[in-house]
Amino acid sequence: MRVSQILLATVREIPAEAETLSHQLMLRAGMIRKLAAGIYTWLPLGLRVLRKVETIVREEMTRAGAQEVLMPAIQPAELWQESGRWDQYGPELLRLKDRHQRDFCFGPTHEEVITDLVRREIKSYRQLPANFYQIQMKFRDEIRPRFGVMRAREFLMKDAYSFHLDDASLKETYEVMHAAYSRIFERVGLEFRPVAADTGTIGGAVSHEFHVLADSGEDAIAICNKCDYAANIELAQALPPLGKRPAPGRPMQTVDTPNQRTIEEVSRYLEIDPTQTAKTLLVKGVGGAIALVLRGDHELNEVKAAKLPQVAKPLIFLTPGEIELAAGCEVGSIGLVGLKIPVVADESAARLADFVCGANVNGKHYLNANWGRDAAEPAVADIRKVVEGDPCPAGNCTGTLTIRRGIEVGHIFQLGTKYSEAMRATVLDESGKAVVMPMGCYGIGVSRVVAAAIEQNHDDAGIIWPDAVAPFHLALVPIGYHKSARVKEVTDKLYAELVRHGLDVLMDDRDERPGVIFADMDLIGIPHRLVIGDKGLAKEAVEYKGRRDKQLTDIPLADVVARMRGLIPL
RNA sequence: CGGGGCGUAGCGCAGCCUGGUAGCGCACCACCUUGGGGUGGUGGUGGUCGGAGGUUCAAAUCCUCUCGCCCCGACCA
Numbered sequence: 001m002r003v004s005q006i007l008l009a010t011v012r013e014i015p016a017e018a019e020t021l022s023h024q025l026m027l028r029a030g031m032i033r034k035l036a037a038g039i040y041t042w043l044p045l046g047l048r049v050l051r052k053v054e055t056i057v058r059e060e061m062t063r064a065g066a067q068e069v070l071m072p073a074i075q076p077a078e079l080w081q082e083s084g085r086w087d088q089y090g091p092e093l094l095r096l097k098d099r100h101q102r103d104f105c106f107g108p109t110h111e112e113v114i115t116d117l118v119r120r121e122i123k124s125y126r127q128l129p130a131n132f133y134q135i136q137m138k139f140r141d142e143i144r145p146r147f148g149v150m151r152a153r154e155f156l157m158k159d160a161y162s163f164h165l166d167d168a169s170l171k172e173t174y175e176v177m178h179a180a181y182s183r184i185f186e187r188v189g190l191e192f193r194p195v196a197a198d199t200g201t202i203g204g205a206v207s208h209e210f211h212v213l214a215d216s217g218e219d220a221i222a223i224c225n226k227c228d229y230a231a232n233i234e235l236a237q238a239l240p241p242l243g244k245r246p247a248p249g250r251p252m253q254t255v256d257t258p259n260q261r262t263i264e265e266v267s268r269y270l271e272i273d274p275t276q277t278a279k280t281l282l283v284k285g286v287g288g289a290i291a292l293v294l295r296g297d298h299e300l301n302e303v304k305a306a307k308l309p310q311v312a313k314p315l316i317f318l319t320p321g322e323i324e325l326a327a328g329c330e331v332g333s334i335g336l337v338g339l340k341i342p343v344v345a346d347e348s349a350a351r352l353a354d355f356v357c358g359a360n361v362n363g364k365h366y367l368n369a370n371w372g373r374d375a376a377e378p379a380v381a382d383i384r385k386v387v388e389g390d391p392c393p394a395g396n397c398t399g400t401l402t403i404r405r406g407i408e409v410g411h412i413f414q415l416g417t418k419y420s421e422a423m424r425a426t427v428l429d430e431s432g433k434a435v436v437m438p439m440g441c442y443g444i445g446v447s448r449v450v451a452a453a454i455e456q457n458h459d460d461a462g463i464i465w466p467d468a469v470a471p472f473h474l475a476l477v478p479i480g481y482h483k484s485a486r487v488k489e490v491t492d493k494l495y496a497e498l499v500r501h502g503l504d505v506l507m508d509d510r511d512e513r514p515g516v517i518f519a520d521m522d523l524i525g526i527p528h529r530l531v532i533g534d535k536g537l538a539k540e541a542v543e544y545k546g547r548r549d550k551q552l553t554d555i556p557l558a559d560v561v562a563r564m565r566g567l568i569p570l
Numbered sequence: 571c572g573g574g575g576c577g578u579a580g581c582g583c584a585g586c587c588u589g590g591u592a593g594c595g596c597a598c599c600a601c602c603u604u605g606g607g608g609u610g611g612u613g614g615u616g617g618u619c620g621g622a623g624g625u626u627c628a629a630a631u632c633c634u635c636u637c638g639c640c641c642c643g644a645c646c647a
Contacts, residue, residue: 012596012608013582017640037639091571092645109647143571143645157647209647218646314644411647445647479606515607522607533606543606 001472002495003508006044009033010520020216022454023148025463029524031450038145038153045524046450048471048504050156053449054135056187056468057158064180065173066131066160071113073137077103079112083422094141106139111419111441114161118437119425125165128427128437129173133160135446150407150451151218160442163420165429170438174206174414177442181210181410188449189466190456193404195221195230197411198303206414210444211406212452220385221406224392226399233403234303236386237393240347248370249354252337257365261332263296266365270356277356278349278369280334282323284312285342289326293336293345295352298384305383310342333358337366337375345371345378407452408445415439454525463525464547472506473568474498475526477518479533482511490557491532494542497561502570522547528568530560 009030017034018024026032031046042050058068077095080086086093086103094106107113114132122130138157145153160177164170178194185192190212197209209232211221222236223229231237260266267274277296282289283305290310294300306315318326326341327334335358336343354368371377392399417436419425426434450469457464467473476498478491495507506526508517521529531543531552541554544563555563 011581015581016576016583019641034639090645138647140646144641144643146641151646155647159647408647443647448647477606483605513605513607513609515605515609518607520608531606535606 001504001506003506003510006506008045008520008524009043010523018148020147020150020455021458022150022216022451025454025458025523025525026148026451029463031524032149034148038142038151040149040152040154045471049450049453049465049469050447052469052471053188053446054156054158057135057184057444057446060180060184060187061133061158061160063183064131064176066133066162066177068134069114069117069132070134070136071107071110071117073107073139074104075107075110075113077105079116079423080105083112083115083419085112092141092143094139107136108138108140109443110134110136110159111161111415111439112423115419115423115425115439118161118163119420119423122163122427122437125427125429125435129162129164129169131160131162131173131177131440133158133442148451149447152447155445156447158444158446162440162442163425163437164439165427165435165437167414167416167438170414170416170440174412174440177412177440178208181412181442181444184444185210185212185409185449187468188453189468190409190449190453192409193221193223193230193406195223195232195406196235197232198234205416208412209406209408210410210412212409212449212456213404214407214452214455215405216455217405217407219406219408221404222386222390222401223404224394224397224399225402227392227394227397229392229394229397229399229401233385234301236401238347238382238384238386239391239393240382241351243351245351245371246353248368248373250368252366252368252370252374254359254361254364255367256363257333258363260363260365261330266332266356267296270365270367272356276352276354278336278345278352280327280336280339280358282318282326282334282341284316284318285310286312289318289322289341291334291336291339291341291343292383293343293349293378294384295346295348296356298346298348298387301383301385304381308344308381308383310344310379327360329358329360329362333360333362333364335360335366335369336378337369339375343376343378344381344383346384347380347382348384350378350380407448407455409449409452410442410444412442413440415441458525459548461519462523465525465527467527467569470504470525470527472504472526473528474503474505474564475521475529476505476507477514477521477529477531478508479514479531479535481509484534486537487532487534490537490542494530494532494560498564501561501565503564503568528564530555530564 011028014024015027032040096104135158139154142153162173192212194208194210197207220233222231260269263274274296279296281292302315357369359366388403390401420437426436429435454463478487480487498505527547529545536542540557543552544555545552
């Protein structure tokens with residue numbers, strides 16, 4: 001492609017609306033333009049990248065034995081009513097009516113449609129397992145679309161759904177898809193981790209998320225430094241501390257802690273390590289308020305806490321007024337001693353002895369409080385977030401956990417029979433009996449992968465595409481294309497030859513100053529660059545520079561095509 | 571949805587407080603200049619000041635309503 005033939009819509013200034021680097025760079029490089037909140041047009045340059053990701057996904061889905069279909073974006077309400085999600089889904093589901101006032105929605109996902117298809121078309125266990133996928137625009141009316149295509153309302157997703165005779169078959173396909181996902185993100189050229197995940201609202205038993213590691217990621221994930229354990233921080237298990245709780249040493253006493261509310265303030269004021277303090281959080285329980293106790297330096301894991309049988313769903317913290325009523329004080333002085341409500345302590349908090357906690361009187365704390373002596377023995381559970389340095393919870397691993405940030409680009413589930421049961425999707429087994437098919441579902445945010453690739457690969461000058469998804473492999477930059485006959489002749493010839501060898505080449509034939517061209521090619525992230533100028537041609541050479549290189553390399557004109565073919569994997 | 575902020579040329583912004591002919595930089599067009607990291611110059615094109623209503627001789631500016639967008643908290647690929 002010649003630059004004169006493509007809409008190269010680069011801009012110098014950073015649009016005010018863009019906060020994250022990938023969003024800024026996608027706008028500046030002219031990859032996308034916003035049409036409305038969370039709704040974007042993909043310009044030619046951006047679309048080339050999107051298509052390359054799609055191609056990799058298709059190839060790996062085919063390799064994994066999945067078949068491509070294309071389902072409607074608009075779906076009838078009946079199907080959603082049948083699965084029960086028409087009422088469950090809430091305002092994130094974009095609902096519409098046709099001219100006959102019939103209800104439809106714009107599909108945020110396709111479990112219902114595929115289950116409907118499969119129950120009609122698949123009758124026999126001999127047709128199983130079956131795995132269908134599509135690559136399609138989804139719409140989810142997110143409360144707060146953000147970060148450009150990273151969290152858009154309309155986004156491109158690859159979704160796959162597998163159907164099985166039994167759970168063993170489901171697990172088998174799940175493993176194949178797990179491996180396929182790893183291959184996809186490897187091929188795109190991303191640093192990523194599959195992590196054990198909470199199944200959340202979609203349901204099912206087993207689930208993994210695929211995270212691209214990036215400091216700007218919205219999710220925290222815990223990774224072991226020795227084994228391959230990795231889990232979303234929502235799920236990561238905190239092991240109970242080793243050893244037994246020490247016996248109470250000193251008598252409990254009340255101290256004044258005027259205006260000291262947070263654990264930080266209180267421990268600094270009392271000159272006590274936060275690990276020797278306990279903090280008490282009050283939430284709604286199934287029959288009234290309930291207290292959750294954590295070691296001062298730990299944070300509540302709300303997902304774990306919400307799973308406690310004593311806790312009301314969803315997890316809701318008491319309001320200041322309700323706290324006053326339950327504990328008799330303000331937030332900063334709540335303590336576990338003398339509470340009249342059930343207490344659940346985290347493992348680490350339950351191991352404390354002679355600790356500091358609030359006295360349920362404003363501006364007062366207790367020193368040397370002890371479980372069993374000053375307060376009843378609490379119910380004990382794992383309700384905290386793991387922290388950097390926690391021991392790895394994988395069996396007999398001696399490693400410790402590191403916390404990293406990640407961007408969720410894929411999520412796979414063993415769904416089980418949630419949808420096939422509700423929609424009565426059955427096949428006849430060997431004995432002629434109807435069996436409800438267990439299902440798996442597997443998603444990749446294709447458009448999000450593009451943004452994630454940028455978050456992981458950029459510098460001050462712009463994007464640095466991995467070869468596999470670059471809109472063009474190679475930038476051909478003539479110096480004086482419109483002035484020097486020799487430069488033009490060599491450039492045109494090189495261009496034709498490189499293209500003939502299958503490389504995606506962007507040749508900048510604009511009558512622009514070299515600085516402008518270099519800046520644009522760097523910004524849009526073309527990973528390889530050849531400069532053709534009279535200076536080099538005098539030596540029968542052109543200059544090569546990789547996007548990450550500091551130095552230029554002269555390449556003899558005669559070797560250029562072979563060198564580039566060797567350098568760029570196709 | 572709750573809290574904060576912003577809507578003035580394609581982009582980035584000033585002007586608003588204290589009402590009086592709508593500005594700057596970039597981009598774009600023309601000509602000249604320059605030609606290996608966003609050259610320099612001259613001249614131009616482009617705006618119902620988000621929309622509606624009100625106050626006023628007069629509204630980008632003051633008031634009311636409304637729409638849109640951005641940022642901080644509960645969801646997901």
